[in-house]
Amino acid sequence: MSGPTVIGLAFGNTTSSIAIEKDGKVELIANQDGDRAIASVISYVGSDEYHGAQAKAQLIRNAKNTVAYFRDFLGVSFDNVDPTNSHASAHPVELNGQASFSLKTEDDDEETGEVKPAKLLSVHEIAVRHLDRLRESAADYIGKAIDGAVIAVPTDYSEERRQAIVAAAKDANLKILQVINEPTAALLAHVSANGDSTDKKYAVIDIGGTRSDGAIIASRGGIFTILTTLHNYELGGKNLDEALVDFFAKDFEKQHKVDPKTEARAVAKLLAESESTKKTLSNTSSANFAVESVAQGYDYSLSINRLRFEVAARSVFTKITQFVEELIKKANLDVLDIDEVLLVGGTSAVPKVATSIASLFDESVTKISAPAFDTKAIQPDELISRGAAIQASLVAGYDDEEINESLQAVVTVAPHTTKSIGVKVGDNEYVEVIASETALPIRKTVTLSTPADATAVLVGVYEGASEIVVTKVEKEEKKDDAEDDESDWSEDEEDEEIRTKVLKPAAKIAELGLQNIPAGSKVEVVLNITRELKLQIAARAGSVAVRGETAVAHVA
Amino acid sequence: MVSTLPQLPADWSAPEGFSATATFSSPVKRQVEPVGPGFLAHARRTLRGRTWSEDEK
Numbered sequence: 001m002s003g004p005t006v007i008g009l010a011f012g013n014t015t016s017s018i019a020i021e022k023d024g025k026v027e028l029i030a031n032q033d034g035d036r037a038i039a040s041v042i043s044y045v046g047s048d049e050y051h052g053a054q055a056k057a058q059l060i061r062n063a064k065n066t067v068a069y070f071r072d073f074l075g076v077s078f079d080n081v082d083p084t085n086s087h088a089s090a091h092p093v094e095l096n097g098q099a100s101f102s103l104k105t106e107d108d109d110e111e112t113g114e115v116k117p118a119k120l121l122s123v124h125e126i127a128v129r130h131l132d133r134l135r136e137s138a139a140d141y142i143g144k145a146i147d148g149a150v151i152a153v154p155t156d157y158s159e160e161r162r163q164a165i166v167a168a169a170k171d172a173n174l175k176i177l178q179v180i181n182e183p184t185a186a187l188l189a190h191v192s193a194n195g196d197s198t199d200k201k202y203a204v205i206d207i208g209g210t211r212s213d214g215a216i217i218a219s220r221g222g223i224f225t226i227l228t229t230l231h232n233y234e235l236g237g238k239n240l241d242e243a244l245v246d247f248f249a250k251d252f253e254k255q256h257k258v259d260p261k262t263e264a265r266a267v268a269k270l271l272a273e274s275e276s277t278k279k280t281l282s283n284t285s286s287a288n289f290a291v292e293s294v295a296q297g298y299d300y301s302l303s304i305n306r307l308r309f310e311v312a313a314r315s316v317f318t319k320i321t322q323f324v325e326e327l328i329k330k331a332n333l334d335v336l337d338i339d340e341v342l343l344v345g346g347t348s349a350v351p352k353v354a355t356s357i358a359s360l361f362d363e364s365v366t367k368i369s370a371p372a373f374d375t376k377a378i379q380p381d382e383l384i385s386r387g388a389a390i391q392a393s394l395v396a397g398y399d400d401e402e403i404n405e406s407l408q409a410v411v412t413v414a415p416h417t418t419k420s421i422g423v424k425v426g427d428n429e430y431v432e433v434i435a436s437e438t439a440l441p442i443r444k445t446v447t448l449s450t451p452a453d454a455t456a457v458l459v460g461v462y463e464g465a466s467e468i469v470v471t472k473v474e475k476e477e478k479k480d481d482a483e484d485d486e487s488d489w490s491e492d493e494e495d496e497e498i499r500t501k502v503l504k505p506a507a508k509i510a511e512l513g514l515q516n517i518p519a520g521s522k523v524e525v526v527l528n529i530t531r532e533l534k535l536q537i538a539a540r541a542g543s544v545a546v547r548g549e550t551a552v553a554h555v556a
Numbered sequence: 557m558v559s560t561l562p563q564l565p566a567d568w569s570a571p572e573g574f575s576a577t578a579t580f581s582s583p584v585k586r587q588v589e590p591v592g593p594g595f596l597a598h599a600r601r602t603l604r605g606r607t608w609s610e611d612e613k
């Protein structure tokens with residue numbers, strides 16, 4: 001007997017993707033065009049409906065009858081709809097307080113010559129069409145009807161917006177089992193793929209097409225807790241495309257004395273070619289940009305290398321690094337507190353995005369997970385749907401009631417530690433046992449050694465406090481080495497500063513004395529914080545054991 | 557890093573070898589993400605009242 005067929009969905013303003021877990025393996029599902037990153041675009045040519053890349057191609061000739069960048073309009077009252085991204089496609093207009101689009105979806109009557117009028121299609125209806133096409137692609141690929149899906153949304157989505165997506169899916173015959181947060185989905189896919197369940201603080205940075213979203217997530221004992229989020233609705237891959245459009249438009253104008261940016265169709269052509277050139281430059285060091293009949297019949301082509309692109313779009317890269325800095329600042333953290341940066345979203349495939357973000361961190365402390373640094377890393381635009389697929393297969397076996405029960409506040413809201421708790425070792429050193437931001441209850445064990453000839457040891461349980469230690473390292477005399485040209489520009493005279501973070505024992509919680517233990521014993525220390533918020537401590541060396549507990553802590 | 561416990565000071569004493577000084581800092585309530593196998597285990601512990609050791613089996 002095989003279980004229900006469930007999928008994971010990422011539904012972005014720019015692209016969507018579908019994934020499925022089968023026998024412990026997650027795979028992306030391509031649509032009929034062979035695309036795994038499916039453009040979130042719907043277009044009508046008469047009564048023919050186009051979807052994905054085919055609909056996106058209509059932005060050049062048929063922009064008014066093409067709907068793009070609509071996801072963020074779902075469940076939002078029309079007053080709060082930002083139409084900025086719609087200027088080169090169907091514009092949102094109000095219908096019953098919601099966004100809708102005036103579209104012609106019927107063929108004119110050839111016999112009578114009757115011209116069919118445009119109709120208003122609500123953003124709900126457009127989303128239904130999009131999700132229906134995605135469901136259909138998945139069903140075709142798997143060869144079975146889809147029984148359910150887990151879908152991911154940005155962390156700033158209100159309950160209303162989440163429900164609007166569930167309702168659209170329902171009308172597309174797609175049952176949503178659970179709506180989860182995008183960065184959590186991405187992180188789940190990442191840690192599942194590399195089997196890394198260690199306690200870490202992650203910065204999950206999602207640079208998409210039209211927006212950027214950041215989240216600081218604590219992973220503790222396999223439980224994820226979002227600590228801080230940040231959003232920028234005006235920063236994404238589209239800005240890179242526009243920087244390239246400007247670059248080529250200026251060059252075109254120089255050659256032909258015509259500004260192609262004054263013609264909507266020319267801009268649409270330049271934009272489409274710019275995006276494809278940008279993507280090529282993620283994999284190769286140069287690309288050929290070529291557009292036929294840009295404006296006034298002039299063709300245009302130019303070869304561009306990666307460096308030229310990086311210079312043309314410099315301000316976008318600066319904004320992306322500022323976004324990451326701002327996120328860390330908002331979380332009241334130091335870059336040294338971040339164990340790993342997970343880069344998500346299509347734009348994270350751009351090498352300069354990865355290297356600019358990496359330059360904020362100390363590579364010996366913070367791992368940067370992106371294709372630019374790890375060729376085995378999952379493609380950043382596949383992480384969200386993969387994570388959703390993993391979650392879908394986890395909950396597939398439960399009925400609705402069981403899923404809803406586990407989503408209640410009694411389960412999802414938990415007290416979390418605010419400080420690290422550990423044991424004092426050596427000469428005022430510290431071993432962390434329970435990290436800060438750990439969901440309670442929790443039980444953790446650590447095994448420590450004892451001095452060679454000691455028959456009695458002290459187990460001091462403390463809260464840890466982190467300190468940033470700055471040491472100055474005198475700069476070596478720069479050799480006048482011709483090979484060293486890359487770092488030539490950083491010729492500041494100052495000594496280099498090395499910042500390191502150390503945890504030290506701070507507030508004492510309890511002490512345990514272990515006596516008459518055999519020399520060379522190993523000591524196992526168990527810290528157990530109960531549901532009642534009592535910390536129970538047990539230390540054992542062979543047959544010698546001591547235990548005790550603290551008073552109940554109170555939730556702040 | 558080898559973590560070695562300090563020797564017990566000669567004058568250290570506590571009833572039954574345990575002395576508590578304080579409790580840990582006040583925890584704060586946060587929302588955990590209802591996602592992944594770690595959360596499912598947490599949900600089972602919370603809803604079915606399972607203990608850690610039952611969970612480890």
Ligand SMILES: Nc1ncnc2c1ncn2[C@@H]1O[C@H](COP(=O)(O)OP(=O)(O)OP(=O)(O)O)[C@@H](O)[C@H]1O
Pocket residue numbers: 011012013014015016037207208209210211212236237238275278279280282344345346347348349350381
């Ligand atoms: N290989 C690549 N190299 C460079 N950019 C890429 C690559 N693949 C996709 N992109 C860009 O990523 C963006 C889409 O990102 P993503 O798939 O994360 O979309 P999204 O989440 O739908 O975006 P939005 O922020 O609009 O909601 C587009 O700008 C696209 O050009």
Ligand SMILES: [Mg+2]
Pocket residue numbers: 012013206208209345
């Ligand atoms: Mg996105």
